[in-house]
Every structure is written in structure tokens, then in C-alpha cells.
Amino acid sequence: MKKILFFLFVIATVTTTFADEGMWIPMLLGKNEADMQKQGMRITAKDIYDINNACLKDAVVLFGGGCTGEYVSKQGLLFTNHHCGYSQIAARSTLEHNYLANGFWAKSFSEEIPCPGLTVTRLVRMEDVTTQVLEGISNDMDEKERNALINENIKKIGDKAVEGTHYKAVIKPFYYGNQYFMYINEVFSDVRLVGTPPSNIGKFGGDTDNWMWPRHTGDFSVFRVYADKDNKPAPYSADNQPYKPLKHLTISLKGAEQNDFTFVFGYPGTTQRYITSDAVELIANVTNPVRIALRTIRLDHYNNAMNQDAAQRLKYSSTVASIANGWKKWQGETIGVNRLEVPKMKREFEQKFQQWANDKPEYRDVLPQLAQNYATLKPLELKRTYFNEAVMASDFMKRAYAMWQLESILDNEEAKAHCEKLIKTNEKYFTDFEKHTIVDKAIFIETFTYMWQKGFAPYLDKKCHSKADVEKLLSNVYEKSMLTHKDKVISFLKSYNSKKKSKIRKDPAVDLFNTAHSYTFGEEYKLGELIDLNNHRDTYRTAQDNISRLMRIYVKGMMEMQPDVNFFPDANLTLRVAYGHVDGFKPKDGVSYKPYTTIEGIMQKENPDIYDYVVEPRLKELYNNKDFGTYTNSKGELPVCFIATNHTTGGNSGSPVINADGQLIGLNFDRCWEGTMSDILFDPEYCRNITLDIRYCLFIIDKFAGAQNLINELDIAK
Numbered sequence: 001m002k003k004i005l006f007f008l009f010v011i012a013t014v015t016t017t018f019a020d021e022g023m024w025i026p027m028l029l030g031k032n033e034a035d036m037q038k039q040g041m042r043i044t045a046k047d048i049y050d051i052n053n054a055c056l057k058d059a060v061v062l063f064g065g066g067c068t069g070e071y072v073s074k075q076g077l078l079f080t081n082h083h084c085g086y087s088q089i090a091a092r093s094t095l096e097h098n099y100l101a102n103g104f105w106a107k108s109f110s111e112e113i114p115c116p117g118l119t120v121t122r123l124v125r126m127e128d129v130t131t132q133v134l135e136g137i138s139n140d141m142d143e144k145e146r147n148a149l150i151n152e153n154i155k156k157i158g159d160k161a162v163e164g165t166h167y168k169a170v171i172k173p174f175y176y177g178n179q180y181f182m183y184i185n186e187v188f189s190d191v192r193l194v195g196t197p198p199s200n201i202g203k204f205g206g207d208t209d210n211w212m213w214p215r216h217t218g219d220f221s222v223f224r225v226y227a228d229k230d231n232k233p234a235p236y237s238a239d240n241q242p243y244k245p246l247k248h249l250t251i252s253l254k255g256a257e258q259n260d261f262t263f264v265f266g267y268p269g270t271t272q273r274y275i276t277s278d279a280v281e282l283i284a285n286v287t288n289p290v291r292i293a294l295r296t297i298r299l300d301h302y303n304n305a306m307n308q309d310a311a312q313r314l315k316y317s318s319t320v321a322s323i324a325n326g327w328k329k330w331q332g333e334t335i336g337v338n339r340l341e342v343p344k345m346k347r348e349f350e351q352k353f354q355q356w357a358n359d360k361p362e363y364r365d366v367l368p369q370l371a372q373n374y375a376t377l378k379p380l381e382l383k384r385t386y387f388n389e390a391v392m393a394s395d396f397m398k399r400a401y402a403m404w405q406l407e408s409i410l411d412n413e414e415a416k417a418h419c420e421k422l423i424k425t426n427e428k429y430f431t432d433f434e435k436h437t438i439v440d441k442a443i444f445i446e447t448f449t450y451m452w453q454k455g456f457a458p459y460l461d462k463k464c465h466s467k468a469d470v471e472k473l474l475s476n477v478y479e480k481s482m483l484t485h486k487d488k489v490i491s492f493l494k495s496y497n498s499k500k501k502s503k504i505r506k507d508p509a510v511d512l513f514n515t516a517h518s519y520t521f522g523e524e525y526k527l528g529e530l531i532d533l534n535n536h537r538d539t540y541r542t543a544q545d546n547i548s549r550l551m552r553i554y555v556k557g558m559m560e561m562q563p564d565v566n567f568f569p570d571a572n573l574t575l576r577v578a579y580g581h582v583d584g585f586k587p588k589d590g591v592s593y594k595p596y597t598t599i600e601g602i603m604q605k606e607n608p609d610i611y612d613y614v615v616e617p618r619l620k621e622l623y624n625n626k627d628f629g630t631y632t633n634s635k636g637e638l639p640v641c642f643i644a645t646n647h648t649t650g651g652n653s654g655s656p657v658i659n660a661d662g663q664l665i666g667l668n669f670d671r672c673w674e675g676t677m678s679d680i681l682f683d684p685e686y687c688r689n690i691t692l693d694i695r696y697c698l699f700i701i702d703k704f705a706g707a708q709n710l711i712n713e714l715d716i717a718k
């Protein structure tokens with residue numbers, strides 16, 4: 001019965017938002033204020049975003065290009081996730097100073113490590129610039145014309161807004177281009193690594209536990225932003241001083257319990273809330289399964305190699321982390337979409353929309369036209385998916401691609417620079433070649449063969465009648481290509497000049513790549529066989545342009561049809577607020593999850609033989625002595641993570657999770673696997689964000705690392 005009721009509820013509200021669904025614009029949070037306060041919030045929308053006074057938004061930053069961080073001291077100390085700092089930590093690590101393995105804690109400012117290339121961006125203010133951006137736009141313009149004019153307007157508006165300042169302007173479309181907001185940002189580029197736990201805390205559970213609950217990952221790292229003597233952004237200089245943020249977060253050690261209000265303030269990357277039933281089908285049941293199957297092949301090989309020795313573990317671990325992250329998420333997403341019958345729900349809504357639109361010329365044709373364009377797009381999208389996940393799966397083919405690019409470079413200097421880069425990539429490929437060749441060759445052959453079996457490499461049909469034929473052909477390509485012979489490829493690149501151009505395509509690997517590329521994008525190609533003369537790339541682009549134009553109209557119509565609904569705009573890597581409450585969930589029949597975990601779970605998971613579950617002796621010692629300091633909950637337990645109903649997505653990693661009083665209680669770092677369809681539709685029964693409890697974070701800094709210098713800097717509520 002409950003299920004039926006829930007289903008009815010779902011249909012009724014398919015375009016209104018669910019409780020807790022939504023990633024809201026800070027400037028417009030006034031619209032949510034009453035609801036947030038009803039759910040328990042004791043601060044105001046103005047405490048969160050205010051252009052006239054320092055407010056919480058001044059403490060929240062875009063960390064690098066795709067994570068969130070927050071200031072926690074008046075000296076520019078910044079918290080983010082371990083996996084957000086990972087590439088910086090790895091880049092600063094050597095065998096001697098292996099910060100990934102052993103952690104790192106600066107005991108003074110002078111020990112903090114510069115991280116060239118890393119930036120931290122603060123939002124100064126935002127503004128609705130829709131009218132200015134759409135100036136001169138008329139309905140009879142085609143998308144190209146329209147986009148060109150919009151880009152011109154954007155450039156003008158942005159330049160004018162930051163004239164004479166050190167700020168940068170970013171203007172982004174919302175609701176598929178029905179609205180535009182400008183973000184005036186301040187970008188800091190002197191950012192230094194201050195502290196990180198060892199990976200067996202910061203990445204405890206590894207990819208095995210990734211996207212999963214119950215979770216025990218201490219996913220945090222600590223950085224500091226530096227500024228010039230006027231507290232303004234400046235490139236790295238030894239003379240720079242710790243940045244004094246307008247606002248830093250106060251930390252609460254009280255935690256949050258079942259049903260407590262929380263909100264997440266950060267930079268969610270992408271959601272697709274308003275797409276049609278066809279688009280959902282395409283993602284969940286057409287492309288996701290292909291991506292998953294092909295990544296399974298790759299992961300099996302990498303994992304196998306990683307289990308053989310430590311050197312291979314090191315070599316593949318970051319590749320595997322990124323391949324596995326999407327692989328696992330898409331599985332959860334597809335299951336969730338189908339469990340919730342999202343395509344069916346969307347079709348039912350589309351019928352209602354059509355009835356409403358039938359007498360409105362502006363909207364009447366939008367859904368049939370969207371359907372038509374998705375029909376065009378679907379086979380091309382599938383080809384592209386195979387190309388990205390199979391053709392580009394091996395290092396072998398990636399290098400073939402780079403050679404193929406060389407062929408099209410006309411400028412001599414440019415070609416030379418490209419060769420130099422390629423020499424480096426190739427040299428890297430051949431270090432520990434013997435082991436890597438086994439893995440990479442197998443991946444090349446298996447992914448390509450899988451693609452052929454599914455009918456997406458018909459250009460092999462002429463020469464191959466069976467799987468064994470295909471495997472043999474691919475194996476020959478591998479053996480005969482110069483790309484598997486170090487001396488040949490390096491000397492070719494070293495002596496490369498335009499006269500050697502014709503030799504490139506004679507290489508069987510480059511030829512195979514070219515054929516696969518031509519098949520996918522439908523461009524004419526000279527060598528190999530001509531399969532398809534349609535220019536798929538143009539067809540694809542036109543369909544995409546049409547879809548973006550039609551979606552703009554469709555979303556506008558949806559909003560007109562339901563004037564009382566507060567629609568949240570899809571995530572687009574701009575600052576948002578998501579709010580909800582602490583809550584467990586029931587992932588499947590007979591199973592019920594509690595909303596928080598403790599250090600007990602770390603000890604239960606401990607297994608010295610499994611890499612992901614090795615526990616530091618020091619952590620065990622603290623555990624055995626119950627030496628938890630002031631970081632326990634009301635039951636005397638040391639909490640590690642908790643889950644809540646906040647609507648988050650990739651990019652929200654590192655986001656502050658804030659309590660009813662505006663204090664920091666944790667760092668967002670993941671979502672529960674069963675709810676990863678929330679990028680498409682949020683289901684309050686299943687969707688949970690996973691937060692590192694700030695008490696575990698401080699316990700590690702204080703008790704585990706003994707970094708009292710950092711604890712002393714923090715502002716901990718009494």
C-alpha cells in the first residue's frame with residue numbers, strides 16, 4: 001500500500017519538487033527561507049548570502065576546478081576532501097616523502113607546501129543579467145546566430161562589470177538559457193598544502209566502499225590560501241601572507257542527530273532534472289550499460305594487476321579510482337531510474353504537458369520535435385559511447401590517436417612541440433613495459449572485440465568472421481605497430497618532419513584508429529575502407545543544437561504551466577544551497593540503515609590483507625585506549641560519517657555541511673549508491689548525501705596527528 005501511495009505521490013509531483021529536492025541559488029534563497037526555518041533552521045537567508053555584509057558565502061569557495069572548500073580560521077585555513085586534494089598531495093609526494101602513504105602535517109607556516117596551478121575562487125556577488133544577455137535576440141534567429149550574439153553580450157557585460165578591479169566575471173545560463181546570472185569572483189592562486197591524513201584514513205575503504213553506506217572514510221585534507229600584503233590575490237611569493245577571509249566557519253562539536261536540519265553549501269557540477277523520457281532512456285538504458293560493460297573489462301585487468309604487486313598498485317591506482325567512480329555511479333543510477341520508473345513518470349507528465357500545450361503555438365510542437373531529435377541522436381550517441389569507452393580504452397590506442405593528430409598538424413614548430421610531448425608519453429609507456437604490455441594489450445583486444453561483437457566495428461567484418469579472427473587481427477595490429485617498439489617510435493618522433501607524414505597512417509594502429517574514428521564521426525577518410533559517407537558530426541551537432549533550443553522552450557512552458565512551483569535550476573558548477581535532514585534509509589527489503597557510523601565500524605572492517613581496509617597502528621592505539629578527546633557524541637562514541645537528505649552531486653565534494661545555527665558539522669564527500677539517480681530525479685526515500693563528521697576530522701588532526709597548531713587556529717563553538 002505504501003508503495004502505491006508513494007507512486008501516486010510521485011506522479012502528482014513529477015515536476016513540482018519533492019521534499020528536500022533542489023539546489024538553490026543563494027541570492028534567491030529568500031524564497032526558501034520560510035521552508036528552511038520550518039524544517040529547523042535558526043538563521044536567516046541573509047546570514048547565508050548578503051552582498052552588504054560578510055556572510056556564510058564568503059567562507060565557501062570553489063576549490064580547483066571541481067570541488068568545494070571552506071575557510072575555518074581567520075588565517076585562511078581551508079578544509080576540503082582528501083580526494084579533492086589528492087592530485088596535489090600525489091604531486092608533492094616522492095618515495096622519500098610519501099604524503100599519500102604517510103600523511104603530512106605542517107607544524108608552521110614555513111612548512112606549508114606551495115601547490116602551483118591550484119586556485120581557490122570566492123564569489124564576491126552575483127546578479128541577474130538576463131535582460132542584458134538577451135539584448136538583440138529575436139525568436140527567428142537560429143542557434144548559431146543566437147549563441148554568437150549571446151557570447152558577444154556576455155563578453156561586454158562581464159568586461160564592464162570587472163573593469164578596474166582584480167575580479168573575474170563569469171556569466172552562466174540557467175533553465176536552459178531562459179535566465180542568466182553573472183558571478184563576480186575573486187581567484188586566489190597561492191594555495192598551500194597544510195595537512196593530510198594517510199590514505200588509509202583519507203581513502204579508507206577505497207573503491208570498495210566508494211558510493212556506499214555504511215562508510216568510514218576520513219575524506220579530508222587541509223590547505224591555506226595566501227594573499228599579498230593588501231589581502232588581495234597574488235601569484236605565489238614567499239612574501240605573501242595568510243589570507244584573512246571576510247568570514248570563516250565556526251565549528252560545532254554537537255553533531256547532528258536523526259531528523260536534525262542540515263544544509264550543504266557548495267558547487268554542484270551537473271544535474272539533468274528536466275530532460276524528457278527519451279533522454280532518460282538514452283542515459284539509463286542505452287549508454288550507461290555500454291559504459292559499464294566496457295569499464296568492467298578494464299577494471300578487471302587493472303585490479304588483477306594491482307593485486308600482484310605494490311608497484312602496479314601505485315601505477316594504476318589513480319586511473320582505477322577515476323574509471324571506477326563513474327562505473328559504479330552509473331550502475332546505481334540505472335537501477336534507481338528503473339526502480340522509480342522515471343521514463344514512465346516522465347511520459348505521463350509529457351502527456352499532460354501536451355494537453356496543456358495543444359492550443360499554444362509556442363509550445364505545441366516542442367515535445368514531438370524533441371522526440372524526433374532524440375531519435376536522430378540516439379544511434380550517434382551510442383557510437384560515440386563505444387568510441388570513448390572502447391576505442392580510447394587502452395594506452396595503445398590513445399597513443400595512436402596522438403600520432404593521428406600529428407598527421408594533421410601543418411605548422412612545423414607545432415608539430416615539433418607535439419612530437420616532444422609524444423616522446424615523453426611514449427617513454428613513460430615503456431617504463432615497466434613488460435608488465436604494462438600484458439594489461440594494456442589485453443584491454444585493447446578485449447574492449448575492441450566486445451565492440452565488434454555488439455556490431456560497432458563493422459569495418460572489421462571484411463577480414464574477420466569469428467571472434468578468434470578479430471582477436472588475431474588486433475593482436476597483429478598490436479605487434480606490428482611502431483607504438484609497441486620503443487626504439488622505432490622514439491626515433492620516428494625524434495626525426496619527424498612533414499615528409500614523414502604519409503608514414504603515420506601506414507602504421508596499423510593509426511590506421512585502425514582512423515577507421516574507428518571515421519566510422520564514429522562519419523567523416524570521409526582516405527585509407528582503410530569507406531563505410532559511411534554521412535557526416536555524423538554535423539548531424540550530431542544539429543540535433544544537439546535543436547535539443548538545446550527545444551529544451552529552452554519546454555522548460556519555459558513547464559514553468560508557465562505550473563506557476564506555483566519553485567523550480568530549482570539544474571546544477572552548473574555555481575554556488576548552491578541544498579537542505580534537508582539527517583536520516584537513514586531502507587536500501588532493500590529487510591535492511592534498514594542508521595544515519596551515522598562510528599570508529600567501531602573501522603575496526604570491524606579492518607583487514608591487514610586487503611589494501612582498502614588496512615588500519616594505521618596509531619589509530620588502533622587511540623581506539624584501544626578510547627582516547628577520543630572531546631570528539632565523542634552523547635553516547636560516548638566517536639562518530640565518523642553521517643547521511644542526510646541533502647540534494648548534492650559531483651562538485652559538492654568538500655562542501656561544508658552546516659547545522660541549524662550556521663555552524664560547520666561536517667564535510668560532504670559522497671552519495672549513497674542507491675540514490676545516485678538524483679542527478680536525474682531525487683527520491684527522498686533513497687537519496688542521501690554522505691558527510692564526514694567534523695568530530696572525526698578534528699580527532700584525526702588533534703589526537704592522531706598531534707597537529708595542535710591547527711586545532712588552535714579553529715573557531716570551535718563552546
Ligand code: ARG
Nearest residue numbers: 083206207210211321325670
Ligand atoms: N564518489 C566520490 C565522488 O564522486 C568519491 C570519489 C573518490 N574516491 C574513490 N574511492 N574513487 O567524487
Ligand code: GLU
Nearest residue numbers: 649650651652653670671
Ligand atoms: N564525490 C563527489 C565529488 O567529488 C560527490 C559525490 C556526488 O557525486 O554526490 O564531488
